[in-house]
Amino acid sequence: MSDPFDGTERSLGQLVASATAEMSALVHDEIALAKAEIRQDVKRGGIGAGLVISALVVLLFSLPMLSFALAYGINAWTGGHNGNGGWNLAVCFVISFFASLLLAVLFGLIGLAKFKKMKKPEQSLASVKQTAAIVQNVKPHPRPATAEAARAAQDKAASVARSSA
Secondary structure (H helix, E strand, C coil): CCCCCCCCCCCHHHHHHHHHHHHHHHHHHHHHHHHHHHHHHHHHHHHHHHHHHHHHHHHHHHHHHHHHHHHHHHHHHCCCCCCCCCCCHHHHHHHHHHHHHHHHHHHHHHHHHHHHCCCCCHHHHHHHHHHHHHHHCCCCCCCCCCHHHHHHHHHHHHHHHHHHC
């Protein structure tokens, strides 16, 4: 982009084209920032969703273990035994169930923590608000007077004064 205050005369069309190009670049940069922030949050959300789904799957597969544990427990309570002097099969199934339950709780807690880390794209929103505030308060700025520009303005004024006299 060229400097609008470089002392050269620019037409209104050039000024509008320059302003349009700068606004377009600004909007493009803000969209890129929003995409980057949203992509990061979507990744966190995906990991969180995957872990929550894993917790639900582990819990679902643990339910048959509880059913077997209950069945073997009732068998042992009514007089059945395993015959080798080791732990009762029902105790083994219950231990297995609680291990799966612990894993499901762990996955669920990690997944919820990932979901809680998701946030709105704050940098993009702040940048858009700042840009909107600046655009609302835009006023044309006079070009700085250089010696050549001042002489040209004086010559122009003098020629207008001569022609009207």
